[in-house]
Amino acid sequence: MEIGLPDEQGRQQILRIHTSKLRESECLGEDVDLAEVAHETKNYSGAELEGVVKAAVSHALFQRMDLKSLGQALTPEMLRNIKVTQQDFRLALTEVRSHCLQVSHGCMSGVSVTPLTRLLSVHGPHGAQVIPLYGVDREQAPQFFPYGMIPYGPAFDRVMRAGQAVIRMFHSTPNSMTYSLLLEGDHGAGKTAIAAMLAKESEFPFHKIITPKDITSRAAGDAGKVQLLNKWFDDSFKSKMSMLVLDDFEKLIELSHSCALTQSHSLTIAQSHSLAHCRTIALAHNQLHHYTPTPRFSNPSTLALAHNPVVLSLTPHTHSTGPRFSNPILQCLQAWMAYTPQAGHKLLIVSTTSCYEKLRTYEMADGFTEVIHVPCLASPADMEAVLKVVTAAMFFVTAARDCLDDADAHRAAADLSSCGEIPMKKLLSLIQRAQGEKSSTATATTPIPSPAPSPAGTPAPCRLTYDELMAQFRLSRDSVVCMPTPFSLQRDAAALAAQVGLPAPAATSTSTM
Ligand SMILES: Nc1ncnc2c1ncn2[C@@H]1O[C@H](COP(=O)(O)OP(=O)(O)OP(=O)(O)O)[C@@H](O)[C@H]1O
Numbered sequence: 001m002e003i004g005l006p007d008e009q010g011r012q013q014i015l016r017i018h019t020s021k022l023r024e025s026e027c028l029g030e031d032v033d034l035a036e037v038a039h040e041t042k043n044y045s046g047a048e049l050e051g052v053v054k055a056a057v058s059h060a061l062f063q064r065m066d067l068k069s070l071g072q073a074l075t076p077e078m079l080r081n082i083k084v085t086q087q088d089f090r091l092a093l094t095e096v097r098s099h100c101l102q103v104s105h106g107c108m109s110g111v112s113v114t115p116l117t118r119l120l121s122v123h124g125p126h127g128a129q130v131i132p133l134y135g136v137d138r139e140q141a142p143q144f145f146p147y148g149m150i151p152y153g154p155a156f157d158r159v160m161r162a163g164q165a166v167i168r169m170f171h172s173t174p175n176s177m178t179y180s181l182l183l184e185g186d187h188g189a190g191k192t193a194i195a196a197m198l199a200k201e202s203e204f205p206f207h208k209i210i211t212p213k214d215i216t217s218r219a220a221g222d223a224g225k226v227q228l229l230n231k232w233f234d235d236s237f238k239s240k241m242s243m244l245v246l247d248d249f250e251k252l253i254e255l256s257h258s259c260a261l262t263q264s265h266s267l268t269i270a271q272s273h274s275l276a277h278c279r280t281i282a283l284a285h286n287q288l289h290h291y292t293p294t295p296r297f298s299n300p301s302t303l304a305l306a307h308n309p310v311v312l313s314l315t316p317h318t319h320s321t322g323p324r325f326s327n328p329i330l331q332c333l334q335a336w337m338a339y340t341p342q343a344g345h346k347l348l349i350v351s352t353t354s355c356y357e358k359l360r361t362y363e364m365a366d367g368f369t370e371v372i373h374v375p376c377l378a379s380p381a382d383m384e385a386v387l388k389v390v391t392a393a394m395f396f397v398t399a400a401r402d403c404l405d406d407a408d409a410h411r412a413a414a415d416l417s418s419c420g421e422i423p424m425k426k427l428l429s430l431i432q433r434a435q436g437e438k439s440s441t442a443t444a445t446t447p448i449p450s451p452a453p454s455p456a457g458t459p460a461p462c463r464l465t466y467d468e469l470m471a472q473f474r475l476s477r478d479s480v481v482c483m484p485t486p487f488s489l490q491r492d493a494a495a496l497a498a499q500v501g502l503p504a505p506a507a508t509s510t511s512t513m
Pocket residue numbers: 144145146147148149150151152156185186187188189190191192193194248352353354424425428
């Protein structure tokens with residue numbers, strides 16, 4: 001029979017038991033609030049709570065003990081001078097992870113000269129944070145939004161509200177359930193950041209963000225990966241309310257779509273058309289940016305079109321071999337999405353994808369309860385909000401000189417939005433690049449001005465300007481090569497050009513923004 005993790009009241013009782021000796025020997029500070037500690041230790045097991053008490057004691061010893069007495073047995077007099085306070089408990093729960101020891105899971109060292117040295121050997125010189133095996137790693141979610149979350153506008157609010165409504169439902173319903181949300185949108189739109197934000201906000205006793213790298217770095221082969229996923233799902237059900245974020249669903253299931261070119265394509269062109277035709281077409285296009293299937297080549301109207309370089313844009317002649325994916329992993333995830341947990345247990349699965357259409361086509365998205373679209377930044381107001389906040393937050397050390405001023409942010413947002421939607425990631429990288437460029441130029445020419453904020457009202461000496469940001473935008477736009485199937489198009493264009501006696505074509509630059 002499996003004994004579940006203690007609830008808040010149970011944790012308080014366990015803490016009371018483990019602190020009873022301290023209380024009896026008057027070593028427990030009056031400010032110690034075990035109810036608060038119990039509230040902060042969601043999903044801690046009994047052994048882990050014992051570890052928290054020990055870690056708090058070790059903090060108190062370090063803070064208040066004369067280090068000369070290290071190695072000696074603790075006398076009642078020494079103990080009387082040491083009181084474990086609420087601050088020691090807080091430190092035990094929040095200290096940096098690098099000093100973490102999972103006290104309850106076999107890390108107890110055998111060194112035990114005296115009670116004091118044993119404590120020190122267990123908790124290290126700075127004490128230790130006790131991370132519950134089935135609890136929340138509070139540092140994980142914020143890693144996915146390093147500049148903080150920018151609620152840039154109504155589009156963002158709509159997505160967050162939809163997610164928050166599900167979380168509220170979880171808090172209010174007593175029914176057990178598994179609910180799966182799919183956040184879909186373009187690459188870099190901010191899906192993972194939103195999923196991580198929802199996990200952080202949820203206040204669920206257990207949440208975990210699983211990325212494809214987490215799996216590939218820990219398991220090999222379908223069987224190993226399925227086993228790992230099953231373990232994480234099992235862990236999540238140790239808690240009454242849990243959330244698992246499955247980032248990049250299509251990568252988790254290893255989805256790829258392979259297209260094979262028809263083998264004799266370029267030969268067919270050469271054989272069925274005169275060299276003059278090929279040359280005309282090649283010249284008209286300058287670069288053979290798009291692939292031309294044989295049947296349309298032999299059509300006179302296609303040839304006429306060929307003289308207009310703008311119009312001719314034909315589908316690559318490919319032979320699709322269909323989707324490839326890991327069926328065992330997909331089956332595993334779909335089975336968990338359909339799983340009804342034992343009474344009182346609830347699991348929220350939030351997944352992200354930038355390949356929703358493919359998942360839908362192959363009926364891989366059917367298992368999700370709800371799909372929410374995460375849009376790219378589209379309106380000038382949204383972009384302006386991001387430009388203003390990010391330039392300030394990203395470079396907080398030198399905020400005054402690195403921000404775009406309001407007028408520049410407004411102008412840049414208007415111009416960027418007129419070129420179409422931009423994924424959040426792209427806009428952030430533009431700002432970063434512009435800033436990087438500015439810093440390197442400043443370092444090369446003049447010393448960087450003092451980061452001290454300029455007096456209110458006067459323009460900062462070295463602000464990021466509209467021109468600098470837009471220069472990066474143009475650079476990124478012009479250097480992006482849009483090649484739907486890069487290798488095949490490039491190779492075949494080169495092959496055709498060689499056959500018609502032209503130099504190999506250069507790749508075409510096309511805006512993707
Ligand atoms: N609202 C936001 N506020 C601040 N930063 C954000 C916001 N949304 C996204 N970001 C940042 O933008 C970058 C890209 O976001 P994220 O990785 O979540 O995109 P994604 O849609 O999951 O991308 P992909 O499809 O490539 O996995 C990250 O650095 C993230 O921190």
